[in-house]
Amino acid sequence: MKNKKIVFFPAFKRVVPSDFENWLENMALDGWHIERVRQWSSIIMIFKKGKTKKYRFVYDLQAVPGKDYIPTYEQFGWECLGRMASVYIWRMEYSGERPEAFTDNESMVGRDKRTIAAVSVSFSLFLLGALAATITAVFFSGSLSAGDRNQLIALAVFLIILAILLGTVMIYIYKRGKQQEE
């Protein structure tokens, strides 16, 4: 029996924070555990087989956390598994009532807004890149070889596709957040 499970792009498949949390919780219920979360964990996550555990996970995006960010969570009994990019992943074993880190509507909406804002940075960069590549290909075509121009157009199309994907992700997180509010 396998005692290791590798999951690729886990954070890209579950872009809504609560979906990611629930997925980790279900994995732990099935006995699949992560020991640490690292920068590349959004791309690859390695789970080890162990005992079934009832864990509550929390996905919290904090771009510039204050010094008291980690101590505050730890005081409440949360264990920091690490961070991937700006996302901190917290865990707490429980029985009975499921613990929550975000206990009012305002902070739950705020968490989703921070996630959308982070995605919007990449969205803007891809869009700007696509715009720059298009402008160069169209207005400076005289000074470019046919091969270079084609490469620029291909780059612009690729960046636009990525921007559309990220735009869709932002809308999806926003809509799911609204549904959760209701």
Next chain:
Amino acid sequence: MNEEKAVKKYIPMTETMFFILLSLQQEQHGYGIMLYVRQLTNNRIVLGAGTIYNSLSRLERDGLIKALSEDDRKKTYITTELGKKILHTEAKRIAELYKNVKSLLG
């Protein structure tokens, strides 16, 4: 932030913000706030770590509370003069609501 802007931003206030500001009439850290609010509301409101951290960051940024000390990375906070004014404004609003509801329901 000046008082006018703070009134616009915080009034009416969420229950979370109200109880956090109320608990910071005396020096407290995040976990202490949760315990205080839980006791005050007979377990009705149990604030989570994420909610408290984000609320404290916001209140400190807007000048309604200030950090007093930092022991072992644990920050303690207290309400500023601006925070007290905003809390009193909100308390008056709630008292007015109560008065109106009471006269309506008898």
